[in-house]
Amino acid sequence: MTIHWFPGHMAKAHRMIREQLKLVDVVIELLDARIPISSANPVIEEIIGDKPHVVALNKADLAEAAATASWLAAFRAKGRPVVVLETISGKGSKELAAKAYDAASEKIARLAAKGIKARPVRAMILGIPNVGKSSLINRLLGTATVRTGDKPGVTRGQQWIKIGKNLELLDTPGVLWPKLEDQEAAFKLAVTGAISDEAVELEKVIMKLLALLAQHYSARLNERYRLTEPLADEMEELLSLIGERRGCKRSGGVIDLEKAGRIVLSEFRDGKLGRFTLDIPPETKLEQDN
Ligand SMILES: Nc1nc2c(ncn2[C@@H]2O[C@H](COP(=O)(O)OP(=O)(O)OP(=O)(O)O)[C@@H](O)[C@H]2O)c(=O)[nH]1
Ligand SMILES: [Mg+2]
Structure with a gap:
């Protein structure tokens, strides 16, 4: 990324x-x-x-x-x-x-x-x-x-x-500290909205978010998007199902994956998928599934 x-x-x-x-x-x-x-x-x-x-x-x-x-x-x-x-x-x-x-x-x-x-x-x-x-x-x-x-x-x-x-x-204007080498931190900053969507490879950020959600917060994904267990292994397939649920269709019935991805991202940022802490404090049990 x-x-x-x-x-x-x-x-x-x-x-x-x-x-x-x-x-x-x-x-x-x-x-x-x-x-x-x-x-x-x-x-x-x-x-x-x-x-x-x-x-x-x-x-x-x-x-x-x-x-x-x-x-x-x-x-x-x-x-x-x-x-x-x-x-x-x-x-x-x-x-x-x-x-x-x-x-x-x-x-x-x-x-x-x-x-x-x-x-x-x-x-x-x-x-x-x-x-x-x-x-x-x-x-x-x-x-x-x-x-x-x-x-x-x-x-x-x-x-x-x-x-x-x-x-x-x-x-003061916000400042991003140049932690250039730390791509995990970069992802967390992008997904929480500290870096503008235009300055990142948004599709990669969204796919990484989806993978994180599917791995640790599948119950929340299921509930929000009325998916069925087990979740699709392929992130693109998962996104396609979410897009279907949300009516993200292009002409010809093709699912608009980009639109579906933006929905997931904005719902994540707005707290509609629940509360998230991405920097995990030592010895804390998070609300994630595993
Ligand atoms: N959910 C939630 N949103 C918040 C909170 N504080 C601020 N926001 C939202 O975060 C967004 C950014 O808020 P700003 O106050 O403009 O942030 P800033 O740090 O001044 O941003 P820059 O000037 O761009 O550096 C706005 O949409 C706020 O409504 C909070 O405690 N909770
Ligand atoms: Mg400001």
Whole structure:
């Protein structure tokens, strides 16, 4: 699977992050709760130095609850401030803002002790494209102030937003960390929607997703698409059956496999096939069949 990782605006975003870092007190890293490892910046510590770093596992509504609990414990064990978040409903957003404020308040107090007037804490939100950074800001504001969208690359520039009196947040464009060699991570990023469908070989992503579903989540596939056990061994045959169920027919009655594949992908992303965690935490029993 070839993925074109580093379009120009990503390189620019990296540069902007380094510049803006000088102005912030704390970094909020938004991870996708379904892929907390694959969505993490592998060099974030290097980039942010000794700035406080708070982590949020967003889209928790789409991830398996037990797995998210394990990831939460794993981050805590490392001493990292971490919050489980659902910006879609707002769950966890206040807790996250409070954690970010707390992480930075020591520095603000230090400045105050030197006679520098207390000012709002400045936080920068980092994360891969489409992880919910702008949604978090809107959630904290209670209004749809910044643009969001269900595809990567919605936020292009950066923007400071004031949340109440005590916190300022910097929205940033999503950045894909160049984990070039890791094709498994690339698949997970593509299938969860962090990489635009145009930048990947979508058909391969869909076939790999289908194979994953057939192998570990056949009951869910059966239920959603009213298939019969045992599932077809050939993924193309399976996709064809799904297409038939969903009326994806071209003229002449031929099943439109591409359309069927897009249905599976979008239903996977929307949670209609259930909750999924693709980065499996150590010692966790997932809801998969085997
Ligand atoms: N299910 C679910 N969807 C979410 C959640 N948070 C955000 N989304 C959706 O994810 C999509 C991306 O949200 P954005 O806030 O635009 O993401 P972003 O990180 O700002 O994306 P870029 O600006 O492209 O980097 C939108 O369709 C949101 O509605 C969540 O907690 N759960
Ligand atoms: Mg955005």
